[in-house]
Amino acid sequence: MSKKITFDYWKHLYSNRTEYMFSSEIRDLLSLSARPDIISFSGGLPEVKALSFQRLERYIKRILKTNGDISLQYGESEGYYPLKTKLIEVMKIEGLDTVEEDIITTTGGQQALDLLAKIFINPGDIIITESPAYTGALNSFRSYEAKIIGIPQDQNGIDTSILEKKLKELGNKKARIKFIYLVPNFSNPSGVTLSLQRRKKVLELAKNYNIMILEDNPYGMLRYEDKPIPTIKELDSKSGGHNVIYISTLSKLFAPGFRIGWIVAPHPILENIILGIQSSILCVSTFSQRIAYEYFSDPSWRDNIDEFIKIYAKRKDTMTRALKENFPEGTSWSTPKGGFFIWLKLPHYLNTKEILADAVRNNVAYVPGSAFYADGKGTNEARLAFCTENTERIEKGIKILADIIKEKIKLYKSFK
Ligand SMILES: Cc1ncc(COP(=O)(O)O)c(C=O)c1O
Numbered sequence: 001m002s003k004k005i006t007f008d009y010w011k012h013l014y015s016n017r018t019e020y021m022f023s024s025e026i027r028d029l030l031s032l033s034a035r036p037d038i039i040s041f042s043g044g045l046p047e048v049k050a051l052s053f054q055r056l057e058r059y060i061k062r063i064l065k066t067n068g069d070i071s072l073q074y075g076e077s078e079g080y081y082p083l084k085t086k087l088i089e090v091m092k093i094e095g096l097d098t099v100e101e102d103i104i105t106t107t108g109g110q111q112a113l114d115l116l117a118k119i120f121i122n123p124g125d126i127i128i129t130e131s132p133a134y135t136g137a138l139n140s141f142r143s144y145e146a147k148i149i150g151i152p153q154d155q156n157g158i159d160t161s162i163l164e165k166k167l168k169e170l171g172n173k174k175a176r177i178k179f180i181y182l183v184p185n186f187s188n189p190s191g192v193t194l195s196l197q198r199r200k201k202v203l204e205l206a207k208n209y210n211i212m213i214l215e216d217n218p219y220g221m222l223r224y225e226d227k228p229i230p231t232i233k234e235l236d237s238k239s240g241g242h243n244v245i246y247i248s249t250l251s252k253l254f255a256p257g258f259r260i261g262w263i264v265a266p267h268p269i270l271e272n273i274i275l276g277i278q279s280s281i282l283c284v285s286t287f288s289q290r291i292a293y294e295y296f297s298d299p300s301w302r303d304n305i306d307e308f309i310k311i312y313a314k315r316k317d318t319m320t321r322a323l324k325e326n327f328p329e330g331t332s333w334s335t336p337k338g339g340f341f342i343w344l345k346l347p348h349y350l351n352t353k354e355i356l357a358d359a360v361r362n363n364v365a366y367v368p369g370s371a372f373y374a375d376g377k378g379t380n381e382a383r384l385a386f387c388t389e390n391t392e393r394i395e396k397g398i399k400i401l402a403d404i405i406k407e408k409i410k411l412y413k414s415f416k
Contacts, residue, residue, distance in 0.1 A: 021143045039397035041366040041384040044188065044340040048255045050307050059294035067290070075286035077277045078270075079105030079262070083289045086296035087262055090253065094220050095234050096246070102264050104273050105284045109218055109249035109261035113140045115276040116214060116245060116263070120178045121146045126170065128180040130158040132343070132372030132381070134188045137181055137216065146178075148374035155334070157194030158182060160201040167209050179212040179245070180205075184232060185220040186339025189372045189383035193337060199232050206243045213244045218252050219339035221305060224313035226337050233264065242266045250292055252340070253305060258288040312340070312387050318394045319386040326402035328409055333384075340387040343369075345380060346405060349412055352382040358404050364397045 063071050084100040091098055106112040113136065121127065123145035129138065131150025141148055149170075151163045163180070170177055180202060184194035194202075206213045215232045233246040249261035263273060277283065295301055319342055323333050334343040344366075346352065352368040359365065369381025386394060 017143060017145070020145050021139070037363050038360070039364045039393045039400070040388050041364065041386070041394075041397060043388065044252075044385045045388045046252050046256060047308065047311050047387065048257070050311060051255060051304060055298070055300075056291070056295070059291055063287070063290050063294065071287050071290045073286060075283045075289065077274050077283050079103065079284060080286065080289035080293060083260075083293040083296075084262075086293055090221075090296065091248075091264070094217070094228065095230050096264075097234075097237065098264050102267075102270070104263050104265075104270050104277070105289060106247075106261040106263060106277070107281060107284050108251060108256070108259040109216065109247055110136050110140070111259075111281075112247040112249075112261045112263045113137050113214075113216070114143075115273050115280075116179075116247070117141050117144045117146070118276050119269070119272040120212075122176070124176070126175050126177045128163070128166070128177065129374065130182055130187065130190075131374070132189050132369060132378055132383075133181065133374070134183055134216070135367075135371045138372070138374055141181070142374075150374050150377075153187075153190055153192055155192060157184065157187070157192055157198050158202065160198045160205070163202065164205055167205055171209060177209065177211050179214045181214045181216065182232070183216045183219075185217055185229075186222070186336050186341070188219070188339070189341050189367070189369075190343040191334040191336030191339055191341045192343070193229065196229050199229065199235055203232055203235055203239075203241070203243065207241060211243070215244055215246045216248070217246065218249045220248075221253060222309060222312060222340075223338035224309060224316060245269060253308075254292060254295060254301070258292055259285065260288055260292050315386045315389070315391060315394060316342070318391040319384065319398060322395045322398035323402075326399050328402070328406050330409065331405065340385050342384045342386055344382045344384055346382070347409065347412075348380050350405070350408055351379050353379065355404060355408060359401060362400050362404065364400045366401070 081100060083105065084103045087103055088098055088100065106115060117140045121141060121144035125146050126149055127141045127146045128149050128151060130153050133150060138148060149166065151166060152159050182194065182202065184199060186193055202213060213232055217231060220228065220231070231246065233244040236244040246264040247261060250258060263270070265273070316336065320335060330347045332345045336342060353370060356366065356368055367383040369378030369383065370376055372378060372383065389397065
């Protein structure tokens with residue numbers, strides 16, 4: 001969490017809300033990772049170069065030629081209907097059955113988070129998250145003045161026995177809990193996947209306590225090992241429930257530059273979301289949605305996913321191997337089966353924010369763990385994105401990081 005300290009003449013005019021708006025450390029770091037000399041394990045940047053730019057050019061030309069006027073016009077606030085038919089196909093592959101009327105498109109997954117925060121959160125309301133959690137979600141919830149309660153994770157995702165105890169305690173205090181936010185598949189930042197048993201348990205708890213689950217699933221289709229696990233939304237729908245809001249994005253399946261995400265939720269919630277869209281952006285980019293529609297109308301989009309999977313799986317294996325070969329005793333890391341991220345833990349006496357300065361001086365960047373905790377924990381942890389760099393640079397960057405960490409451990413031990 002960081003706030004830029006500059007003299008601001010207009011400070012007395014700002015709303016109280018700005019006190020709770022923080023710059024994402026990831027975005028700050030992205031400016032660094034743009035430097036070509038930096039080996040970046042910081043932002044989760046998809047390999048957009050693997051897309052066929054020629055094909056995109058063809059789609060864009062076709063749209064402008066046949067529907068130029070409509071595609072450059074304002075569109076429906078609920079989203080471009082034909083694109084929704086494609087989103088349904090995407091979700092079906094993940095086992096989720098839904099209809100166009102249950103979907104609203106958003107400007108990326110991030111706007112879905114912001115809109116949901118906007119319609120659910122009053123100052124002081126409680127949002128429960130896995131801990132560590134996606135920093136973009138924490139920032140959205142905080143900006144609406146939510147009180148965030150983080151529940152620890154292990155290798156099977158959020159610890160449901162701690163969650164159950166916490167819900168009971170909060171229930172006894174009649175706290176205003178709004179929803180539980182989870183990234184069940186290859187979580188950002190930890191790379192961990194929530195087990196089926198725990199998905200069922202979280203759902204049972206949400207039903208018992210009459211709260212929602214916000215299931216955020218940008219990475220589910222980017223699985224490199226094992227079989228998919230049903231989404232919580234699917235489990236909920238099959239048992240006739242209405243406790244899950246499902247959000248996803250085309251940022252990792254297609255390209256983040258188009259800024260297309262979506263929300264699947266019960267209708268009364270969608271009606272409020274539409275009002276939220278109307279007061280913030282009127283409608284999602286008509287042009288982007290039409291390009292995405294063309295892209296997902298060509299069955300070869302599945303080949304592109306296979307291509308993405310091949311690239312990322314190789315990068316993940318390279319990073320895992322390099323960590324094993326170079327990192328010293330006392331360090332550990334998660335072993336994701338998909339997604340973009342590995343979670344690193346260093347000995348308790350090391351601070352990843354402090355080490356970052358040395359790392360950047362040596363041309364390597366990552367995100368310090370504390371960015372993903374609402375309560376300032378995670379000072380000896382870090383998120384390493386394996387999706388961005390090629391295998392050669394991953395090996396080089398991990399060796400550099402390992403040498404810095406070994407040096408820090410040696411220094412610490414010399415003082416003991
Ligand atoms: C878990 C999670 N949710 C939401 C988002 C935001 O997605 P988008 O880039 O589509 O706004 C991200 C982006 O990295 C993410 O990892």
